[in-house]
Amino acid sequence: MGKARVQGRHAGLTRGHVLEAAVRLADRDGVASLSMRKLAAELGVEAMTLYHHVRNKQGLEDAIVEHVLAESLRPPRAGASWQEVVAAHADELHRGLNRHPGAVILFATRPAVTPATLVVLESLLRVLRDAGFAPRTALHLIYAVASAVVGQHLAADGAAATPPDAVLIAADGLPVVAAALADGPVTVESRIEVTVTALIAGFETILARDENRPRGMDPPARGTGLE
Amino acid sequence: MGKARVQGRHAGLTRGHVLEAAVRLADRDGVASLSMRKLAAELGVEAMTLYHHVRNKQGLEDAIVEHVLAESLRPPRAGASWQEVVAAHADELHRGLNRHPGAVILFATRPAVTPATLVVLESLLRVLRDAGFAPRTALHLIYAVASAVVGQHLAADGAAATPPDAVLIAADGLPVVAAALADGPVTVESRIEVTVTALIAGFETILARDENRPRGMDPPARGTGLE
DNA sequence: ACCTGAACACCGTTCAAGT
DNA sequence: ACCTGAACACCGTTCAAGT
Numbered sequence A, B: 001m002g003k004a005r006v007q008g009r010h011a012g013l014t015r016g017h018v019l020e021a022a023v024r025l026a027d028r029d030g031v032a033s034l035s036m037r038k039l040a041a042e043l044g045v046e047a048m049t050l051y052h053h054v055r056n057k058q059g060l061e062d063a064i065v066e067h068v069l070a071e072s073l074r075p076p077r078a079g080a081s082w083q084e085v086v087a088a089h090a091d092e093l094h095r096g097l098n099r100h101p102g103a104v105i106l107f108a109t110r111p112a113v114t115p116a117t118l119v120v121l122e123s124l125l126r127v128l129r130d131a132g133f134a135p136r137t138a139l140h141l142i143y144a145v146a147s148a149v150v151g152q153h154l155a156a157d158g159a160a161a162t163p164p165d166a167v168l169i170a171a172d173g174l175p176v177v178a179a180a181l182a183d184g185p186v187t188v189e190s191r192i193e194v195t196v197t198a199l200i201a202g203f204e205t206i207l208a209r210d211e212n213r214p215r216g217m218d219p220p221a222r223g224t225g226l227e
Numbered sequence C, D: 001a002c003c004t005g006a007a008c009a010c011c012g013t014t015c016a017a018g019t
Helices: A015-029 A036-042 A047-052 A057-072 A082-099 A101-109 A115-130 A135-161 A164-170 A175-182 A188-211 B015-029 B036-042 B047-052 B057-072 B082-099 B101-109 B115-130 B135-161 B164-170 B175-182 B188-211
Strands: none
Touching: A015 A036, A015 A057, A015 A101, A036 A047, A036 A057, A057 A082, A057 A101, A057 A115, A082 A101, A082 A115, A082 A135, A082 A188, A101 A135, A101 B101, A101 B135, A115 A135, A115 B175, A135 A188, A135 B101, A135 B135, A135 B175, A135 B188, A164 A175, A164 B115, A175 B115, A175 B135, A188 B135, A188 B188, B015 B036, B015 B057, B015 B101, B036 B047, B036 B057, B057 B082, B057 B101, B057 B115, B082 B101, B082 B115, B082 B135, B082 B188, B101 B135, B115 B135, B135 B188, B164 B175
16 A cells, blocks of 8 residues: 555654644544544554553543643733633633543643743733732632633534524423523623623632731632632 | 453343442543443453443433432432522532542433433422522522532642642642631531521522512523623 | 654444354 | 443554654
């Protein structure tokens, strides 16, 4: 067939090629159907060859997450307010997940604590600290926004899997649910926008409260019934 | 061996037994290692037998989610404020995921739109509507809280998989990250509590804004840079 | 160093067959 | 109706072997 390569001959395969193909396949068919064997076939290589460029399948998945994050996140714009920086961060994450739908589940599963992401995190936290947030509260804010964005993508993917008609029928006899769905389907964009808007407004409140406290004190929990 | 059962003899297996065993195995070893074959073995039955009680593996996973939700969610307490109701809902979800760690990933993956969960949703939305929220805003609020809770559990599970020392070492040279982590590890409880507190405060702001608008108008998006 | 081929220990699911 | 056994088409990964 001419396609066969002689053993020992270099395929010229690099980690970058492997990753690029993995992301492409994941976006096309979903991570669930991404296998080491299929990925190898796509690259014209035996499955075992991949293990020279990636520790194992988990390592491949981690690399996909890093790849998408590196491609999506940018340092905060100088001079922007913390609200703008947080909203922009959410938007970058959202666009990244939109561009790479296959990677969404991996974002929920793999931690992605790499030097590169930590540098971005540091720059975000610095903006928040300069705005008056305690470092730990700032971390909570970033965590909250990130997992809100990922969570809404996950939920939207799940919702897309169930036919909307089924929901409308099931909502029969549930007037408020029906009213909420009456204005058309709830989009990921609207869910993320509302959630991020609420989080920013909520942390504005938390910031205002904390600034009235003596410095160096840990923000005590407000009673929410969550104990 | 005595354990072998004659073909055609009823094993007395019910859907309830299958589900209970599935949840137990998922909690013990994680869903990733839960297989139809292992589950069948645990029940002293052949793998194919399970297909009489469950459509397929995806159906089994959906059933696990429903099972955990049914066990965890309760109708809102009469007379409670909307803030208390929302916080209690988050807490119930949080406890359910704590009790069934194996199910967490399934919550991120499977939608869980069942008659039972829709009834709970209706009761929650009713409380929020009575408090002055537009139905759709109320839905956004519940969505935001639910995926915040699930998201924080997912992130916590992912973080638990990476050794905290590695993070501290990587955080070297990143003073604000280091400061945020200095007070000890960030727990799921604190992450959920802060996030839910922020969301409640944020939606209080949104509610106050909407109430100053003429009735029947859709809440326009506030500029967050998310467009 | 990089790639292969065979093998091991698994999967979910279908299908025909048993009682 | 409920359960089984064999089979199909897959998996990730190890290991020894090739150049």
